[in-house]
Amino acid sequence: MAEVKSAEFKKASGRALRDEKLQHSLEHVMEHFVGARASVIENDFGDENWEAMRTRAAAIKQSTLEHLDYYLDMVDRSVRRNGGHVYFADDAAQANAIVLDIAKRNGVKTVIKSKSMVSEEMGINHILEREGIEPVETDLGEYIIQLAGETPFHIIAPAMHKTRQEVSALFQEWLKTAPTQDIKRLCVYARDALREKFAAADMGISGANFVVAETGTVCLVTNEGNGRMTTSAPRIHVVLAGMEKIVPAVEDLALFLRLLPRSATGQRITSYNTFVGGPRAPSDEDGPEEFHLVLVDNGRLNLLRDEVMREALRCIRCGACLNHCPVYRKIGGHAYGWVYSGPIGAIVTPPMTNMKVARDLPYASTLCGTCKDVCPVKIDIPRLLLHLRHKVAEGALGERSTTWMERLFVGQWHGAMRNRKALEGKANLGRLLTRPFARGGKVRKLPFAPMVSGWTASRDFPAPAPRSFARLWREELAHDNAHPNGTEQG
Amino acid sequence: MPPTPEEHPNKAAFLLRVRSALGRTDPIVHMPDHPSLKSNAVRQQEKVRTIVARNEARRSSALDRLARTAAAASWNVRRAGDAEEAASIVAEIAQQSGVKNLVRSAEDVFKRVNIDAALRSVGVSPAILASGRSRSRGALRDMAFRADMGVTGVSYAIAETASCAVTPRKGVARLASLAPPRLVLLIEPEQVLETLDDFFAITRLNRMQARGRTINYFNFISGPSRTADIEQTLTIGVHGPGEVHMVILG
Numbered sequence: 001m002a003e004v005k006s007a008e009f010k011k012a013s014g015r016a017l018r019d020e021k022l023q024h025s026l027e028h029v030m031e032h033f034v035g036a037r038a039s040v041i042e043n044d045f046g047d048e049n050w051e052a053m054r055t056r057a058a059a060i061k062q063s064t065l066e067h068l069d070y071y072l073d074m075v076d077r078s079v080r081r082n083g084g085h086v087y088f089a090d091d092a093a094q095a096n097a098i099v100l101d102i103a104k105r106n107g108v109k110t111v112i113k114s115k116s117m118v119s120e121e122m123g124i125n126h127i128l129e130r131e132g133i134e135p136v137e138t139d140l141g142e143y144i145i146q147l148a149g150e151t152p153f154h155i156i157a158p159a160m161h162k163t164r165q166e167v168s169a170l171f172q173e174w175l176k177t178a179p180t181q182d183i184k185r186l187c188v189y190a191r192d193a194l195r196e197k198f199a200a201a202d203m204g205i206s207g208a209n210f211v212v213a214e215t216g217t218v219c220l221v222t223n224e225g226n227g228r229m230t231t232s233a234p235r236i237h238v239v240l241a242g243m244e245k246i247v248p249a250v251e252d253l254a255l256f257l258r259l260l261p262r263s264a265t266g267q268r269i270t271s272y273n274t275f276v277g278g279p280r281a282p283s284d285e286d287g288p289e290e291f292h293l294v295l296v297d298n299g300r301l302n303l304l305r306d307e308v309m310r311e312a313l314r315c316i317r318c319g320a321c322l323n324h325c326p327v328y329r330k331i332g333g334h335a336y337g338w339v340y341s342g343p344i345g346a347i348v349t350p351p352m353t354n355m356k357v358a359r360d361l362p363y364a365s366t367l368c369g370t371c372k373d374v375c376p377v378k379i380d381i382p383r384l385l386l387h388l389r390h391k392v393a394e395g396a397l398g399e400r401s402t403t404w405m406e407r408l409f410v411g412q413w414h415g416a417m418r419n420r421k422a423l424e425g426k427a428n429l430g431r432l433l434t435r436p437f438a439r440g441g442k443v444r445k446l447p448f449a450p451m452v453s454g455w456t457a458s459r460d461f462p463a464p465a466p467r468s469f470a471r472l473w474r475e476e477l478a479h480d481n482a483h484p485n486g487t488e489q490g
Numbered sequence: 491m492p493p494t495p496e497e498h499p500n501k502a503a504f505l506l507r508v509r510s511a512l513g514r515t516d517p518i519v520h521m522p523d524h525p526s527l528k529s530n531a532v533r534q535q536e537k538v539r540t541i542v543a544r545n546e547a548r549r550s551s552a553l554d555r556l557a558r559t560a561a562a563a564s565w566n567v568r569r570a571g572d573a574e575e576a577a578s579i580v581a582e583i584a585q586q587s588g589v590k591n592l593v594r595s596a597e598d599v600f601k602r603v604n605i606d607a608a609l610r611s612v613g614v615s616p617a618i619l620a621s622g623r624s625r626s627r628g629a630l631r632d633m634a635f636r637a638d639m640g641v642t643g644v645s646y647a648i649a650e651t652a653s654c655a656v657t658p659r660k661g662v663a664r665l666a667s668l669a670p671p672r673l674v675l676l677i678e679p680e681q682v683l684e685t686l687d688d689f690f691a692i693t694r695l696n697r698m699q700a701r702g703r704t705i706n707y708f709n710f711i712s713g714p715s716r717t718a719d720i721e722q723t724l725t726i727g728v729h730g731p732g733e734v735h736m737v738i739l740g
Contacts, residue, residue, distance in 0.1 A: 025721075028722065029722045032722055060524070063522060063523075063524065066512065066522075067518055067522040068508050068512065069505045069508045069509040069512065069514075069517060069518065070517070070518040070521075070522060072504075072505060072508065073501075073505060073517075076497070076498075076501060080494050080495050080496075080497070081494060081704070082704050082706050083494070083495070083706070084495065084706075085495045085498075086495070086497075086498055086501075087498045087500070088498050088500045088501050088504035088505075089500070090500070090504065090507075094500075138729065139719070140717045140719040140720070140728060141717075141719035144719065144720075157718070157719065157722070158719070159719055159720070160719075160722065162720070163721060164720055164721055167720055183720045183721060183723045183725055184725055186720055187717060187720070187725045187727075187728055190728070191727075191728055191729060194729065195635060198729075199628075199631060199632075199635065214527060214694075214697075215694075215697050223715070223716050223717060224715055224716065224717050224728040224729050224730065225668060225715040225728060225729035225730025225731075226728070226729045228664070228668050228709060228729075228730065229668065229729050229730075231664075231707070232664035232665060232668060233631060233665070235627070243508070248522075248524045248526060248527050249524065249526035249527045249694065250526075250690050250693055250694050250697070251526040251687065251690045251691055251694055252526050253686075253690055254685070254686035254687045254689075254690050257651075257686060258686065265718075268559075268562075268563065268651055269563075269651040269652075269653060269710070269712045270712065271711070271712055271713045271714060271715055271716055271730070272709060272710065272711060272712070272715075272730065273653070273709065273710035273712070274707075274709050275707065275708050275709070275710075276706060276707050277704070277706045277707070278704070278706035279706065280706070280707070281659070281706065283659070283660040284658060284659060284660065284664075284707075285619070285620050285621050285630065285658065285659075285660065285661070285662065285663035285664070286621070286627065286630055286631070286658070286663050286664050286665055287658065287664050287707060291706070295504075297504070297507075301507060301508070301511050304508065304511045304512065305511040
């Protein structure tokens with residue numbers, strides 16, 4: 001499985017915040033996605049219809065999850081009826097072994113890949129390379145980050161953090177092309193290099209946006225045409241799909257194909273949708289002779305088992321929650337330390353990987369709720385974040401998550417909030433203690449490293465007002481307002 | 491029909507774990523209540539009959555809508571009064587782009603729209619992209635990759651999203667509408683549907699009536715191949731055609 005680096009979250013966030021170039025491109029790209037989404041929804045449906053569509057989609061996905069064993073069986077029967085092979089992989093290691101076995105049995109030398117997030121979870125590229133098989137990403141963004149040896153920065157714009165100069169340098173190094181600032185030219189370089197790979201590859205690996213249970217149809221959503229190429233040119237096609245990707249019937253696709261591209265890029269529909277359920281028919285002119293569908297768990301059971309977290313599996317990976325998240329928009333995708341980033345990454349990474357290692361992720365949110373409002377399948381992300389925070393705080397990890405200072409403070413807070421006199425007393429004490437450190441209305445630096453000074457390490461506090469509101473009220477306002485309109489109001 | 495592949499040995503244990511995660515001990519026997527799974531072939535046929543009738547009644551407005559949404563999605567849209575005009579539009583596009591290697595599919599629409607004659611009159615000789623007797627997988631691929639224009643028909647065109655449903659089969663290679671940098675699709679009026687829902691309802695009925703002749707592959711083509719993966723700058727024509735033309739009869 002791909003390495004989980006979420007323990008580095010705070011450090012990596014800091015690095016991203018200090019990267020000015022990155023801050024600029026994040027703001028620019030996210031703003032573009034947000035604007036495009038809003039305008040296509042307004043033009044095509046209006047808020048009310050959009051809301052109804054989201055409600056219906058959420059219900060379909062939730063019901064599919066509640067009956068997941070039934071639908072997994074249906075997918076299996078349908079695909080095999082179509083002549084395709086179906087596999088059930090418990091974890092990344094099993095999934096990798098299945099793919100490797102298919103590749104070796106067929107003497108595969110080169111594998112072309114169209115985008116698959118599950119394959120990122122599996123870290124399959126390393127596994128293939130180790131066995132002397134060359135994996136080639138064909139989505140332009142994925143291709144760029146593969147050359148750079150990185151992980152996707154954004155779920156639908158994997159290389160958005162790379163400038164044209166950086167891409168040009170990568171192509172110079174790997175493809176021996178001439179340097180250029182022309183983006184069109186760079187695309188032609190990639191196209192030509194990948195055409196050779198399409199012609200040479202014996203195996204294509206794709207992901208799945210949706211898997212239709214009744215017909216065994218895998219639906220791919222792409223813009224470049226690499227999904228079509230991957231499912232057309234090689235002799236073998238392998239689909240890697242998370243076990244939650246199922247929708248019951250082909251008619252459900254109409255709704256999801258309306259929701260996904262609009263939520264993701266603000267497009268009415270993407271340039272290509274590929275629907276594939278098995279190998280080519282013998283009479284077909286071209287297309288793969290073998291079709292393999294690998295259904296992957298890899299930690300999803302942990303989400304399914306928890307009745308609160310289950311709805312996270314409704315996710316259709318559009319990335320809207322990333323684009324709208326005030327935290328993602330500052331720290332970007334790499335800080336989250338695994339495959340999924342942003343609000344959805346913060347809720348699925350800890351249960352899918354390791355609660356201890358990824359314990360900081362549920363706190364990477366202001367709980368503003370925008371992610372929930374834009375989610376096409378209405379995942380209540382803030383609620384799920386709180387649920388995970390609760391688990392962390394309650395010591396579900398087998399250790400106390402809080403420091404003695406924090407417990408002392410919360411204990412005092414608890415006492416104060418239940419008693420008005422105590423609250424005022426404590427507030428006055430705080431006022432007194434922070435006064436020496438206040439400058440120009442802000443407390444910028446507190447002493448006593450690290451348990452107190454930590455509070456001001458990365459932010460300023462507004463200095464407490466010289467007089468509390470309660471005192472102001474008693475001394476001035478209550479008197480002024482005693483007879484506002486000539487009637488006494490207690 | 492090829493033999494049905496065997497069940498994966500891990501299937502039973504996998505489903506058992508899923509079931510127990512959901513807090514159940516027994517498998518579900520009755521199909522869960524889901525509206526789009528409920529109707530049987532007879533009811534689906536009834537539904538499709540209504541859809542077809544509606545689309546017939548509203549054909550001319552659907553054609554207009556298709557032309558509008560397609561133009562908005564960067565298609566070059568041309569409308570032809572008859573088959574002859576359609577053929578000469580195809581020839582005109584080929585001529586204007588200086589096309590040398592043109593491939594087309596072998597399907598019924600070309601019996602009605604004789605593009606071969608029109609193309610020859612402007613000095614382009616079309617080749618049919620099909621495997622044939624002597625053409626191997628590699629040879630067909632090379633031919634498709636060399637071509638600078640592809641022409642095919644469609645199964646359906648969906649006005650809502652300007653999506654052309656293309657169904658590869660005998661005579662219709664997958665690569666014909668994918669590999670060449672220029673694509674022309676011929677659309678006949680009765681192939682136009684108003685919505686995605688119409689299309690998928692028909693697809694489901696076709697599957698129910700297929701009786702073993704299952705169609706495992708089809709595509710929507712809804713515009714030019716595009717990417718914005720470098721600096722969010724829209725660039726046309728990556729792996730698929732960057733120039734797409736819709737020639738609508740009617």
